[in-house]
Amino acid sequence: MPEFQKAFYITILVAKKNLYLFLYDYTTTIFSEALNRQIDLAEPDIFKRYQQIMKIKVDLMKQYHALFDFLKKTYAETSSEVRDELNHYNATIQKKCLCNGV
Numbered sequence: 001m002p003e004f005q006k007a008f009y010i011t012i013l014v015a016k017k018n019l020y021l022f023l024y025d026y027t028t029t030i031f032s033e034a035l036n037r038q039i040d041l042a043e044p045d046i047f048k049r050y051q052q053i054m055k056i057k058v059d060l061m062k063q064y065h066a067l068f069d070f071l072k073k074t075y076a077e078t079s080s081e082v083r084d085e086l087n088h089y090n091a092t093i094q095k096k097c098l099c100n101g102v
Contacts (some may be wrong), residue, residue: 017082021089024071024086024089025089027070028071029059031058031067031071032093036051037057038056039056
């Protein structure tokens with residue numbers, strides 16, 4: 001394979017990975033913001049709060065069904081490079097939530 005084709009191929013792969021990670025960030029941000037906006041944090045009953053979360057989740061699935069399908073596929077990601085990035089992103093989000101008391 002000529003050198004310019006190899007460089008072009010690598011550029012395409014990097015762009016594809018970056019798009020994938022951008023979509024993951026976009027999707028998780030939409031869902032997190034929707035949950036934070038709609039959930040009643042003053043509700044002391046854990047079962048009622050869980051019921052609220054499930055209702056919000058179903059509403060989001062209806063409204064953003066393609067993004068939910070994409071999010072489900074990310075959990076089956078086999079590329080170790082992308083998987084590591086996703087795990088790092090998720091750990092960062094979880095740490096931020098714990099620091100904010102959510």
